[in-house]
Amino acid sequence: MNKTVLSSLNAGLLDALSQDERVYLLGEDILDPYGGSFKVTKGCSSAFPQRVIATPISEAGLAGLSAGMALRGLRPVLEIMFGDFITLTFDQLVNHISKFRWMYNNTVNLPLVIRAPMGGRRGYGPTHSQTLEKLFMGVPGLTLVAPVNFVEDTLRQEPGNLLASIILQTSDPVLFIENKLQYLLPIHQPQDLPDLEISAFSVDKRSAPIFPVYKIKIAGAPAARVTLTAYGYLAELARQAMLKLAYEEELFCELILPTRLAPFDVADVVESVARTGRMVSIEEGGLSLGWGAEVIARVAESLPGAQLITRRVAARDLPVPAAPSLEKRVLPQVEDILRAVRKVARYGK
Amino acid sequence: MMDELALFRAIYRIRRFEETVLEEFKRGVFSGTTHTSLGQEANAVGVITALREDDIIVTNHRCHGHYLAYGGDMRALFAEMMGRATGVCGGRGGSQHIHWRNLYSNGVQGGIVPIAAGMAFAEKQKMSGAVVTVFIGDGTFGEGIIYEAFNMARLWELPLLIVVENNHIAQTTPTSLVLAGSLASRLRAFDIPVAELDSSDASEIRVVAEKSTAFIRETSRPAALILNTVRFGPHSKGDDTRAEEEMRLLKLTRDPVRILAERLPLEQVSAVRDEINHWVAQAFSLALADPEAGLEDGLDE
Numbered sequence: 001m002n003k004t005v006l007s008s009l010n011a012g013l014l015d016a017l018s019q020d021e022r023v024y025l026l027g028e029d030i031l032d033p034y035g036g037s038f039k040v041t042k043g044c045s046s047a048f049p050q051r052v053i054a055t056p057i058s059e060a061g062l063a064g065l066s067a068g069m070a071l072r073g074l075r076p077v078l079e080i081m082f083g084d085f086i087t088l089t090f091d092q093l094v095n096h097i098s099k100f101r102w103m104y105n106n107t108v109n110l111p112l113v114i115r116a117p118m119g120g121r122r123g124y125g126p127t128h129s130q131t132l133e134k135l136f137m138g139v140p141g142l143t144l145v146a147p148v149n150f151v152e153d154t155l156r157q158e159p160g161n162l163l164a165s166i167i168l169q170t171s172d173p174v175l176f177i178e179n180k181l182q183y184l185l186p187i188h189q190p191q192d193l194p195d196l197e198i199s200a201f202s203v204d205k206r207s208a209p210i211f212p213v214y215k216i217k218i219a220g221a222p223a224a225r226v227t228l229t230a231y232g233y234l235a236e237l238a239r240q241a242m243l244k245l246a247y248e249e250e251l252f253c254e255l256i257l258p259t260r261l262a263p264f265d266v267a268d269v270v271e272s273v274a275r276t277g278r279m280v281s282i283e284e285g286g287l288s289l290g291w292g293a294e295v296i297a298r299v300a301e302s303l304p305g306a307q308l309i310t311r312r313v314a315a316r317d318l319p320v321p322a323a324p325s326l327e328k329r330v331l332p333q334v335e336d337i338l339r340a341v342r343k344v345a346r347y348g349k
Numbered sequence: 350m351m352d353e354l355a356l357f358r359a360i361y362r363i364r365r366f367e368e369t370v371l372e373e374f375k376r377g378v379f380s381g382t383t384h385t386s387l388g389q390e391a392n393a394v395g396v397i398t399a400l401r402e403d404d405i406i407v408t409n410h411r412c413h414g415h416y417l418a419y420g421g422d423m424r425a426l427f428a429e430m431m432g433r434a435t436g437v438c439g440g441r442g443g444s445q446h447i448h449w450r451n452l453y454s455n456g457v458q459g460g461i462v463p464i465a466a467g468m469a470f471a472e473k474q475k476m477s478g479a480v481v482t483v484f485i486g487d488g489t490f491g492e493g494i495i496y497e498a499f500n501m502a503r504l505w506e507l508p509l510l511i512v513v514e515n516n517h518i519a520q521t522t523p524t525s526l527v528l529a530g531s532l533a534s535r536l537r538a539f540d541i542p543v544a545e546l547d548s549s550d551a552s553e554i555r556v557v558a559e560k561s562t563a564f565i566r567e568t569s570r571p572a573a574l575i576l577n578t579v580r581f582g583p584h585s586k587g588d589d590t591r592a593e594e595e596m597r598l599l600k601l602t603r604d605p606v607r608i609l610a611e612r613l614p615l616e617q618v619s620a621v622r623d624e625i626n627h628w629v630a631q632a633f634s635l636a637l638a639d640p641e642a643g644l645e646d647g648l649d650e
């Protein structure tokens with residue numbers, strides 16, 4: 001069986017638990033035989049019964065509890081059952097967890113990982129389908145990470161390796177953003193994708209853990225005309241759009257996929273846009289004040305005087321509807337990416 | 350056993366420090382705000398002197414008394430409130446956001462309680478034997494998150510002492526106006542044993558606190574201590590709406606400084622007062638001369 005994002009994350013949790021006794025998993029319904037709503041913790045409680053803890057339905061209290069554990073030397077990992085419920089932890093994240101290190105003048109560490117599965121396309125309706133991480137991207141002191149379903153040959157970092165290395169190495173709070181549909185995706189190995197050239201760089205050379213940025217090109221293609229940037233599950237939709245445009249329309253793009261979303265580091269996007277002058281940002285969260293808005297602003301500031309043609313692909317600013325026909329229209333689809341890229345490529349030509 | 354002179358010394362140190370804070374606020378020496386524990390000093394001293402060296406203290410907006418009773422340096426706290434680089438947290442936190450050794454405070458009501466429970470969880474797992482003491486006010490019983498924390502603390506048998514400083518008021522609102530039932534019954538609903546005291550006598554509080562921590566160490570279960578008390582000063586700087594006459598009478602009967610002083614020889618009391626007045630004044634002027642806090646990350650460029 002091909003490895004999926006889900007099985008990789010599951011292996012990452014087991015690996016972190018076995019490597020360090022300070023690692024604890026907490027969450028609702030995470031014990032075997034159920035193994036969590038999305039099965040990411042499957043097998044963990046059987047292997048490490050003392051350190052995998054079923055909790056009350058108390059997201060706010062659990063965020064606080066795990067922060068206290070982290071402040072006193074443990075490495076807790078908290079699962080939020082549906083990413084939508086992360087709103088319950090808002091005060092803990094904004095007024096407590098993200099603040100302690102800085103406001104205490106760098107005298108504490110807070111190595112906490114909060115995992116939250118976001119995303120729709122399963123008909124779960126307005127309170128179980130959202131992509132809410134943009135609400136946390138501007139909070140100083142919080143690191144946001146989203147894995148992608150690609151590996152390449154130098155860093156060899158699958159989603160599970162990324163998760164395990166964060167759990168074992170971080171000294172600060174990390175929101176690890178997962179996605180319900182991404183769980184089921186196979187992890188693309190370089191040999192599975194002969195059409196693509198994948199390279200990966202570490203975003204911050206000084207930091208451990210390593211947060212890769214992936215740069216994906218069509219193998220042997222002429223210079224890219226448009227820069228695409230996406231993260232998480234939408235990396236997969238962007239890849240599909242990119243191949244279609246290349247093969248059916250000879251419109252060549254390059255795709256930049258950061259795994260660390262915040263703090264922002266857009267150097268690789270800037271480098272690409274400096275060549276293409278055109279970019280499309282792609283995300284599943286709502287359009288207004290989203291990830292793409294910040295990325296584009298930063299790219300524009302980094303290229304003073306350059307002509308920049310951009311569009312954002314994102315969800316409409318509406319609740320995510322339950323009906324499949326409505327949900328499809330509210331959340332960004334491959335077709336929306338195609339349309340946006342064509343528009344940007346065509347502009348002024 | 351700690352003698353009463355030492356308790357008096359600790360209480361008077363807080364008193365003089367906080368009187369200085371209120372006096373000097375008027376002159377614009379401090380920035381931001383402050384919440385003094387004037388009248389409640391016996392809680393801080395009674396409880397914290399009952400703790401062991403490696404125990405943990407988690408506190409709130411009204412944290413100066415706890416910090417000072419824990420042995421915190423006066424110059425560093427003055428400096429923190431003056432925005433000086435030498436402050437407890439280099440001026441980043443100010444009055445309500447301090448961390449020193451095993452003491453942590455934050456200025457948002459209630460949110461520290463699950464954090465304290467998590468610390469107790471960690472200490473239990475590490476088998477350190479440490480007890481975590483969290484101080485909260487009566488008004489904070491309006492915040493839902495504390496009940497999530499009470500539940501987890503009892504469920505997982507965490508070594509947590511919940512100290513409720515019940516001054517019967519939250520900012521300007523009498524708690525009777527906003528609280529259904531009673532504080533104790535809310536704690537007991539989680540099967541957390543409650544000891545309740547109506548006293549401003551540090552010796553008396555200390556004895557009860559020692560019993561609570563002994564219970565926690567023995568059973569590794571949480572316990573609560575409700576300390577009925579009187580807030581002498583304003584909520585923060587000058588926002589007191591209570592009747593002056595009522596406050597005058599309470600100050601006669603419920604003053605922790607006076608209660609201890611009356612049991613000690615007069616000359617000892619005045620010697621301690623003189624000595625502490627001197628140290629507080631010195632800490633204040635040293636902090637005043639300290640350099641302003643700055644960012645050293647080149648952000649100003």
Ligand SMILES: Cc1ncc(C[n+]2csc(CCOP(=O)(O)OP(=O)(O)O)c2C)c(N)n1
Pocket residue numbers: 410411456457458459485486487488489490514516518519520584
């Ligand atoms: C979540 C939150 N809401 C409101 C405030 C503003 N506030 C600060 S102290 C306080 C009163 C707290 O009362 P209590 O818990 O009884 O403590 P006390 O001040 O009496 O020591 C209020 C409303 C706050 N700091 N945090």
Ligand SMILES: [Mg+2]
Pocket residue numbers: 486487488514515516517518519520
């Ligand atoms: Mg009160």
